[in-house]
Amino acid sequence: MKYGIVIVSHSPKIAEGVKDLISQAAPSLSITYAGGTDEGKIGSSLENIQKAFDDNQGQTILAFYDLGSSKMNLEMFLEMTDKDVHKYDVALVEGAYTAATLAEIDSPLTTIEDSLKKLKIK
Amino acid sequence: MKYGIVIVSHSPKIAEGVKDLISQAAPSLSITYAGGTDEGKIGSSLENIQKAFDDNQGQTILAFYDLGSSKMNLEMFLEMTDKDVHKYDVALVEGAYTAATLAEIDSPLTTIEDSLKKLKIK
Amino acid sequence: MAERACKNDCMVGEKKMKLELTNAEQWIKLFTSKLDENVSTLNELDTAIGDGDHGTNMERGAKAVKEALDKQTPADLSALFKTTAFAMIQKVGGASGPLYGTAFLDMSKAAKDEADLAKLVQVGADGIKRRGQSDVKMKTMIDVWQPVADDLSAGPLTADQVDQALQSTKGMVATKGRASYLEEKSVGHLDPGSQSSAYLFDSLIEALGEK
Amino acid sequence: MAERACKNDCMVGEKKMKLELTNAEQWIKLFTSKLDENVSTLNELDTAIGDGDHGTNMERGAKAVKEALDKQTPADLSALFKTTAFAMIQKVGGASGPLYGTAFLDMSKAAKDEADLAKLVQVGADGIKRRGQSDVKMKTMIDVWQPVADDLSAGPLTADQVDQALQSTKGMVATKGRASYLEEKSVGHLDPGSQSSAYLFDSLIEALGEK
Ligand SMILES: Nc1ncnc2c1ncn2[C@@H]1O[C@H](COP(=O)(O)OP(=O)(O)O)[C@@H](O)[C@H]1O
Ligand SMILES: Nc1ncnc2c1ncn2[C@@H]1O[C@H](COP(=O)(O)OP(=O)(O)O)[C@@H](O)[C@H]1O
Ligand SMILES: [Mg+2]
Ligand SMILES: [Mg+2]
Ligand SMILES: [Mg+2]
Ligand SMILES: [Mg+2]
Numbered sequence: 005m006k007y008g009i010v011i012v013s014h015s016p017k018i019a020e021g022v023k024d025l026i027s028q029a030a031p032s033l034s035i036t037y038a039g040g041t042d043e044g045k046i047g048s049s050l051e052n053i054q055k056a057f058d059d060n061q062g063q064t065i066l067a068f069y070d071l072g073s074s075k076m077n078l079e080m081f082l083e084m085t086d087k088d089v090h091k092y093d094v095a096l097v098e099g100a101y102t103a104a105t106l107a108e109i110d111s112p113l114t115t116i117e118d119s120l121k122k123l124k125i126k
Numbered sequence: 127m128k129y130g131i132v133i134v135s136h137s138p139k140i141a142e143g144v145k146d147l148i149s150q151a152a153p154s155l156s157i158t159y160a161g162g163t164d165e166g167k168i169g170s171s172l173e174n175i176q177k178a179f180d181d182n183q184g185q186t187i188l189a190f191y192d193l194g195s196s197k198m199n200l201e202m203f204l205e206m207t208d209k210d211v212h213k214y215d216v217a218l219v220e221g222a223y224t225a226a227t228l229a230e231i232d233s234p235l236t237t238i239e240d241s242l243k244k245l246k247i248k
Numbered sequence: 249m250a251e252r253a254c255k256n257d258c259m260v261g262e263k264k265m266k267l268e269l270t271n272a273e274q275w276i277k278l279f280t281s282k283l284d285e286n287v288s289t290l291n292e293l294d295t296a297i298g299d300g301d302h303g304t305n306m307e308r309g310a311k312a313v314k315e316a317l318d319k320q321t322p323a324d325l326s327a328l329f330k331t332t333a334f335a336m337i338q339k340v341g342g343a344s345g346p347l348y349g350t351a352f353l354d355m356s357k358a359a360k361d362e363a364d365l366a367k368l369v370q371v372g373a374d375g376i377k378r379r380g381q382s383d384v385k386m387k388t389m390i391d392v393w394q395p396v397a398d399d400l401s402a403g404p405l406t407a408d409q410v411d412q413a414l415q416s417t418k419g420m421v422a423t424k425g426r427a428s429y430l431e432e433k434s435v436g437h438l439d440p441g442s443q444s445s446a447y448l449f450d451s452l453i454e455a456l457g458e459k
Numbered sequence: 460m461a462e463r464a465c466k467n468d469c470m471v472g473e474k475k476m477k478l479e480l481t482n483a484e485q486w487i488k489l490f491t492s493k494l495d496e497n498v499s500t501l502n503e504l505d506t507a508i509g510d511g512d513h514g515t516n517m518e519r520g521a522k523a524v525k526e527a528l529d530k531q532t533p534a535d536l537s538a539l540f541k542t543t544a545f546a547m548i549q550k551v552g553g554a555s556g557p558l559y560g561t562a563f564l565d566m567s568k569a570a571k572d573e574a575d576l577a578k579l580v581q582v583g584a585d586g587i588k589r590r591g592q593s594d595v596k597m598k599t600m601i602d603v604w605q606p607v608a609d610d611l612s613a614g615p616l617t618a619d620q621v622d623q624a625l626q627s628t629k630g631m632v633a634t635k636g637r638a639s640y641l642e643e644k645s646v647g648h649l650d651p652g653s654q655s656s657a658y659l660f661d662s663l664i665e666a667l668g669e670k
Contacts, residue, residue, distance in 0.1 A: 015147045018219065021139030021161075025192070028168055028299035029426065039143075046150055047516070047552030070147070070219050072636060076557035076590050080548070095217030095247050097140065097192050105429040119431070123247050125217050150510035151637065169305070169341030194425060198346035198379050202337070227640040241642070 007107035008034040008062020010089075011100055012053055012069040012078050016040040018096070022068075026101050030108035034061035048073045053081050057089070066107065066116070067091045068100045075126075090117075093126035129229035130184015132211075133159040133222055134175055134191040134200050136168050140218075144190075148223050152230035156183035170195045175203050179211070188229065188238070189213045190222045197248075212239075215248035265400075267365040271455050272328055276317070278451035280310035286447065293440035297427035302440040305342040312339035325363065329356035343380075343425060344441055347389065350379040366400035373397045380424060387420035387427060387434060389441035396449050405453055414438060414446040476611075478576040482666050483539055487528070489662035491521035497658065504651035508638035513651040516553040523550035536574065540567035554591075554636060555652055558600065561590040577611035584608045591635060598633035598645060600652035607660050616664055625649065625657040 009026065013019040019039025027035055036059045038052035057065065067089055069075050075091075082089055090113070092099055099120055106116045131148065135141040141161025149157055158181045160174035179187065189211055191197045197213075204211055212235070214221055221242055228238045283290075283306045290303030312335035322328035329352045337349035354375035355368050362368060373393035377383055384394050395413040399405050415438070422434035425441070494501075494517045501514030523546035533539035540563045548560035565586035566579050573579060584604035588594055595605045606624040610616050626649070633645035636652070 013143070013147075013219075015143035017139040017143030017146065019143075021135070021137035021141075021143055024139065024168055025135075025137045028301065029429075031295075031300070041552035042549065043552075045552065046146055046510075047512070048556075049552065050548050050557070071223065073552075073554035073557060076554055079590065080557050080561065095245070096219045097135075098217060098247060101193065102429050105426070106433075109430070109433055111433065115431075119429070123217070125220060125245050125247060150512065151640075153506075153511070163341035164338065165341075167341065168299075169301070170345075171341065172337050172346070195341075195343035195346060198343055201379070202346050202350065224640050227637070228644075231641070231644055233644065237642075241640070 005032075005034055005061045006063055006110050008036070008060040008065045009100060009104055009107065010053075010056050010060055010065055010067045011035070011037040011039075011096070012048065012056070012067065012074040013037070013039045013096065014046050014048055014070055014074055016044055018070065022097055022100050025097070026104035029101065030104035033104060033108055035104070036060045048077045050077045050080055053077050057081065057085060057087060063088065064113065065089045066103050068094065068096050068103070070096045092117075092120050092124075094120050094123035095125055099123045127154075127156055127183050128185055128232050130156040130158070130182040130187045131222060131226055131229065132175075132178045132182055132187055132189045133157070133161075133218070134170065134178070134189065134196040135159070135161045135218065136170055136192055136196055138162040138166055140192065144219055144222050147219070148226035151223065152226035155226060155230055157226070158182045170199045172199045172202055175199050179203065179207060179209060185210065186235065187211045188225050190216065190218050190225070192218045214239075214242050214246075216242050216245035217247055221245045265365050266363045267325060267368060268363075269322070269325055269328065272325055273317070273322070275452050275455035276313065276328065276332055278454050279448050280314050282447040282451055283307055283310040283444065286443075290440050290444055293438055293443055296437045297422065297430055297434050298440060299342075299426055301342055302344060302444065305340045305344055306444050309336045309340040309345065309348070312336070325359040326356045329353070329359055344389070344444065346379050347376050347441070350375040351393070366397060369393065369400055370397040382424040385420060386424040387417050387422035387439045387442075388424050389439065389445040391417045391420065391439065392442045392445035392449065396445075404456075405449065407450060407453055410446050410449045410453070414442050417442045476576050477574045478536060478579060479574075480533070480536055480539065483536055484528075484533070486663050486666035487524065487539065487543055489665050490659050491525050493658040493662055494518055494521040494655065497654075501651050501655055504649055504654055507648045508633065508641055508645050509651060510553075510637055512553055513555060513655065516551045516555055517655050520547045520551040520556065520559070523547070536570040537567045540564070540570055555600070555655065557590050558587050558652070561586040562604070577608060580604065580611055581608040593635040596631060597635040598628050598631035598638060598650045598653075599635050600650065600656040602628045602631065602650065603653045603656035603660065607656075615667075616660065618661060618664055621657050621660045621664070625653050628653045 011019050011022045016039035019037035023035045023037050036056040038056040041047035042049040069078050102119050103116050133141050133144045138161035141159035145157045145159050158178040160178040163169035164171040191200050224241050225238050287303035287307045291300050294300050294302035313332050316331045316335045333349045333352035351372035355372045358371040392413045399409045417439040422428040427434040498514035498518045502511050505511050505513035524543050527542045527546045544560045544563035562583035566583045569582040603624045610620045628650040633639040638645040
C-alpha cells in the first residue's frame, strides 16, 4: 500500500473517532492511531505511538497530532524510526481528513502537501 | 456561568473526546457536545445539536464543528435559536482547546476571538 | 399571485404550472421510491468522490418521509413540504439532510401564497445555496436544481433537461462539499447529490404526466 | 576529557564537579521522593496555567524510575540516566515525559565520555530545547535548567540560585506549552515544569552535600 495514516491524540476517543471519520472517505487506506497514555487516560504515550506505526501498512506514512506532548512523543519516535514518515503541523481532524481523501486515490505527495498547507496552524 | 462551549462533530467519539480533552484545561466550563447521527453513526443530527445547546449552561456559547454537514446543521440551529451563540470556522480540536483555556478564566470575547483568528481554516 | 410568463412554444398551460397537492403528493411518493431503488447507485457515486453514504442517507430520509406522510395526510402543499423537510432534516444524517431540508422548508413557507411550480423550485434552489453557501458550477445538487428551476420557468420540464443538468456535473471541479477535497481529481464523476436531485425532478415529471 | 575551567572564586575543586555515580544515584532518588511529596503542589501550579496534571504525571514517572532502579542497579552514570529517561518517557504521559526523557537520554549518551556536572546539565538543557523547540524566557522548565547549567559552570550550585531561576518564571509570558494559550494571563504564576526542575536541582545540591 502506498500511503498510511497515523493519528496521535491526547484522547483515545478523538484518535479512534478520527479514524472512523476518515475511513469513510478512505476505506482502503491503512489508518492506525495512538490515543492517550498507556493507561488510556488523557495524555500521550511513546509506546502507543510506536505500536501505531508498527501496525501501519503504508509505505509512506502521513502523521497527524493534536497538542504539545503528542507532537514531542511523535518527534521522539521519528528520531528512532527508519520508516518513511511525514509529520504535518496542521489541524488534526481537518488535516487528516484532507490527506486521507487524497491519499485514497494515490495522489502524489506534493498534491497532498499542497492541500495541507492551507491547514497549517501549528 | 459566563461561557459555555458546544462541540459538533460527525463522530460521537471525537465529540466526546474533545470534551474530555478541553475539560482538563477548563474544568469549570459548561461543555456539551453533539456527535454523529441520531443513531450514533458517523454524520450529524440537528436534534443532537439542539440538545447540546439546551443542556449548555453558558450565557455566551462558543461553538465548534468539524466538516460540512456539522456546519450546516449548526447554522440551521442558529437560525432557530435565541441563545447567544458564536460559531467559529477554526480547527475543531485546537480551536476548542484554545477557546476553553481562555474562557475558563473569563477572558473577554475579543481576547478569545483574537486567539481563534490564527486557527481559522474554514 | 404573479402571472406565469410562457415564452417560446409553451407546451403547458397555466393550469399545469400551478402545482396541485395531489401532484405534489405523488411527486414526493415517487421520489422516495426512486431513492429506495437506487441506494447502491447513490452510494457508489459518493464512494468515488465522497464518503460513500449518500444512498444510505437518502434512503433513511425517504423512509422517514413515507412514515410521516402515512401518519398524517397533509392538508396543503405547505404542509406536505414541511413534513418532507422535517423528516429529511431529522433522519438523513449527511449534508444532504440540511440541504434538502432547507429547500423543502423554504418551499413550504413560500407555498403559503405561491403555487407556481417554477417559482417554488427556485425558492428551493435558493434555500440550498443559502444553507450550503454555494452556487452553480461547484459540482453540487445546485447544478441540477438551478437549471431545472430555469427550465421550468421557460416551459415544461423534460427528462432530457434533467439529465443534461445531471451530466453537466461530470466535467466540473468540485469546490464545495466533500468532493472539493479532491480538487481536480473530482472531474469525471457525477455528483451524488445531483443524481438524487435528478431522481427528484424525474419524479416530478412523472407525477405531472400521470395527472 | 575536557579540562574544567574554574573562574572567579571557585569554591569547589575539580573532584566535586565530576559527578560520581553514588552522588547521582542519590540525586535521582531524592528527586523521586520530592516528586512524591509534592504531587498536589505541582498539580495546583498546573491547574492555574495548564491542565492540572503535572504532579500526577511526575509522580507516575517517579514511581517508574524507582521501580526500574530497584530492579537493576545501574553500572555507571550513563546507565543510570538511561534508566531514568526510559521510565520518564514511558510513564509520565504529559509533555514533561519526552522533555525530561530527552534531557536524561542525551545526558546518558554524553555521560559515556563526560562526567563534568555542568556540561552534563547543559547537555540536558539542550535536549529539552531540541525536544520542545523552545529556549529560555518562554516560561518553561528551560528557565530553570539553563540558569542552573550556567551557575554550575561558574561554581557550586546553591539553593538560592535554583530558587531565583524558579521565581523568574513568575513574571514571564508563556510562549511554549499549554500556558502559552493564556498569553498575557500566564503572568503571575510559577511554571509547573520549572517547579519540578527546581526539585530536581535541589535534590542535586542535597546529594552533593551529603557526600
Ligand atoms: N455546500 C454545499 N452546497 C450544496 N450542495 C452540497 C454542499 N455540500 C454537499 N452538497 C451536496 O450534498 C451531496 C452529499 O450528500 P451526502 O453524501 O448525503 O452528505 P455528506 O457529504 O455529509 O456525506 C453532494 O453530492 C452535493 O450534491
Ligand atoms: N515546548 C516546551 N519546551 C520546554 N518545556 C515545555 C514545553 N512545553 C511544556 N513544557 C514544560 O512542561 C510542563 C508541563 O508538563 P505536564 O503538565 O506534565 O505536561 P502537559 O502540558 O502535557 O500536561 C510545563 O510547565 C513546562 O515547563
Ligand atoms: Mg456522503
Ligand atoms: Mg456522510
Ligand atoms: Mg499538564
Ligand atoms: Mg496533560
